[in-house]
Amino acid sequence: MDDREPTLRQLGEFPMIDRLVAGRRQPEGVIVGPGDDAAVVAAPDGRVVVTTDMLVEGRHFRLDWSAPRDVGRKAIAQNAADIESMGARTTAFVVAFGAPQDTPVGQVQELADGMWLEAGQFGAGIVGGDLVASPQWVISVTALGDLAGRSPVLRSGARAGSVIAVAGDLGRSAAGYALWHNEISGFDDIRSRHLVPRPPYRQGVAAARAGAQAMTDVSDGLLADLGHMATASGVVIDLFGAALRADVDAVAPAAAAAAADPWSMVFAGGEDHALAACFPDRVPDGWRVIGTVRQGPPAVVVDGQEWTGPAGWQSFD
Amino acid sequence: MDDREPTLRQLGEFPMIDRLVAGRRQPEGVIVGPGDDAAVVAAPDGRVVVTTDMLVEGRHFRLDWSAPRDVGRKAIAQNAADIESMGARTTAFVVAFGAPQDTPVGQVQELADGMWLEAGQFGAGIVGGDLVASPQWVISVTALGDLAGRSPVLRSGARAGSVIAVAGDLGRSAAGYALWHNEISGFDDIRSRHLVPRPPYRQGVAAARAGAQAMTDVSDGLLADLGHMATASGVVIDLFGAALRADVDAVAPAAAAAAADPWSMVFAGGEDHALAACFPDRVPDGWRVIGTVRQGPPAVVVDGQEWTGPAGWQSFD
Numbered sequence: 001m002d003d004r005e006p007t008l009r010q011l012g013e014f015p016m017i018d019r020l021v022a023g024r025r026q027p028e029g030v031i032v033g034p035g036d037d038a039a040v041v042a043a044p045d046g047r048v049v050v051t052t053d054m055l056v057e058g059r060h061f062r063l064d065w066s067a068p069r070d071v072g073r074k075a076i077a078q079n080a081a082d083i084e085s086m087g088a089r090t091t092a093f094v095v096a097f098g099a100p101q102d103t104p105v106g107q108v109q110e111l112a113d114g115m116w117l118e119a120g121q122f123g124a125g126i127v128g129g130d131l132v133a134s135p136q137w138v139i140s141v142t143a144l145g146d147l148a149g150r151s152p153v154l155r156s157g158a159r160a161g162s163v164i165a166v167a168g169d170l171g172r173s174a175a176g177y178a179l180w181h182n183e184i185s186g187f188d189d190i191r192s193r194h195l196v197p198r199p200p201y202r203q204g205v206a207a208a209r210a211g212a213q214a215m216t217d218v219s220d221g222l223l224a225d226l227g228h229m230a231t232a233s234g235v236v237i238d239l240f241g242a243a244l245r246a247d248v249d250a251v252a253p254a255a256a257a258a259a260a261d262p263w264s265m266v267f268a269g270g271e272d273h274a275l276a277a278c279f280p281d282r283v284p285d286g287w288r289v290i291g292t293v294r295q296g297p298p299a300v301v302v303d304g305q306e307w308t309g310p311a312g313w314q315s316f317d
Numbered sequence: 318m319d320d321r322e323p324t325l326r327q328l329g330e331f332p333m334i335d336r337l338v339a340g341r342r343q344p345e346g347v348i349v350g351p352g353d354d355a356a357v358v359a360a361p362d363g364r365v366v367v368t369t370d371m372l373v374e375g376r377h378f379r380l381d382w383s384a385p386r387d388v389g390r391k392a393i394a395q396n397a398a399d400i401e402s403m404g405a406r407t408t409a410f411v412v413a414f415g416a417p418q419d420t421p422v423g424q425v426q427e428l429a430d431g432m433w434l435e436a437g438q439f440g441a442g443i444v445g446g447d448l449v450a451s452p453q454w455v456i457s458v459t460a461l462g463d464l465a466g467r468s469p470v471l472r473s474g475a476r477a478g479s480v481i482a483v484a485g486d487l488g489r490s491a492a493g494y495a496l497w498h499n500e501i502s503g504f505d506d507i508r509s510r511h512l513v514p515r516p517p518y519r520q521g522v523a524a525a526r527a528g529a530q531a532m533t534d535v536s537d538g539l540l541a542d543l544g545h546m547a548t549a550s551g552v553v554i555d556l557f558g559a560a561l562r563a564d565v566d567a568v569a570p571a572a573a574a575a576a577a578d579p580w581s582m583v584f585a586g587g588e589d590h591a592l593a594a595c596f597p598d599r600v601p602d603g604w605r606v607i608g609t610v611r612q613g614p615p616a617v618v619v620d621g622q623e624w625t626g627p628a629g630w631q632s633f634d
Contacts (some may be wrong), residue, residue, distance in 0.1 A: 132377070
């Protein structure tokens, strides 16, 4: 840290916000951007999709692992994935950020830069926010989305006879975590995937257009999130182990280095923010079939058998 | 605390969310409520107003002063006031909540009850959220609003020759804070006003309909918030000290007990979330004229003079 760089306390709330807002180009559809009591964003569909997630330092990220820019990208990515999983286009974000008074302003700037970088991947902007003092970093992002006249794709629409497909990668974040946690260097791509997920942007809308019956993002783990879909839909989801081989192979070297099971990473690792959806039959480009849906008491099984490994992320463990 | 009452860790995230959601009646206009990856809310105007605020335990509230129910009410009230001050109707909230793992679930339930109680005053609901572990309570609320076809009322529309008016009370939160801070009992109403503000719900829409040119809520202090309006509009706002006499009289006994200046409470005390607006001439019912607007380098003055007392809330002091 450069000792000459001011802290949040030295610069103050409003000058810091001025710096964060300066030079940002708001996308079309932002009618009133930052600087007033609230923002105004186009909702051409006459409905707005909304989701919120909170990230707490030490719990959802570590500043000795993640650069502020990574934290900003992750916070935007995980909220955008929730909007995508409804079959909607993400239009705008508001961000509340708490940090200690002695936080260097450059770190706050980098956090915001990461947010804008990530949001720019799908043409959205940050239209407003709040900046407060907090004992540790806390980032709360709310994302808005537009359905363009389509019905939202819920978790409850999976039907017997349909197929389950995934867009995006599985297991990478969990593999990266195992490397960071065991202080294993190398595997730079996998380690970076724990810090910054790569949701398959625009595939949520593509899935909705292709007739997806149900969709969710994989935030808690594939089995956990498909479990919510199975419960909401009242169906059994039966996964093909072999269909997940490419993900297992991709994380296997990292898993071996960390003496961990690559299958557990793929089945139970969350935070990759892949999308998982149910389609009646054929799946669009960018999606791969990983299972089928049948009648029965709600459950997720693998090749017809119960999975007995770890289940996924728990918020209060 | 009842030792038999489970904690967040014991109950777990999803059962806790189930309890928070159970039995809530979502208002009309909520198309998809809690339980999926995102909510869907009607935005009949084709635009959506959005604002977010974060409250951190020990900074924005104290659990030895406020009951969880009060904290919930305050978090909703201050966000709703931001929507109101755009001339919009508040339609829905999403809430992210962080708390220690050993938090009794009853406290979380009470927080949510307070949120629903407050939101019910103007017909809105909580449509989604996030629940995470955090070293202290952190509450991040995002509010959505609808303009019903009107233009948003910005801070930048104040014009020379117009009047400044206020709806709602001033100075009460600051007076209540002085009592709590100095451990002075009695003055129950004033002390409660520090814990739970009472924004003048529906007066933001009434002001917009009556032709308000500019509007803001009083969150940082009357002079500070009107200062933002003066700067954004490029005008001088000249307040009539005598017009604020009723507010000063209302807080004077509490101020005297705390050996504090009641005028400072009215001019610089924030968090009452009154609305302050600029009207061309006449003001609607529920509003009182407290000043005029004239040309000149942006400033707020009182009876033509600079105010030399304290200025208002600073986030990083």
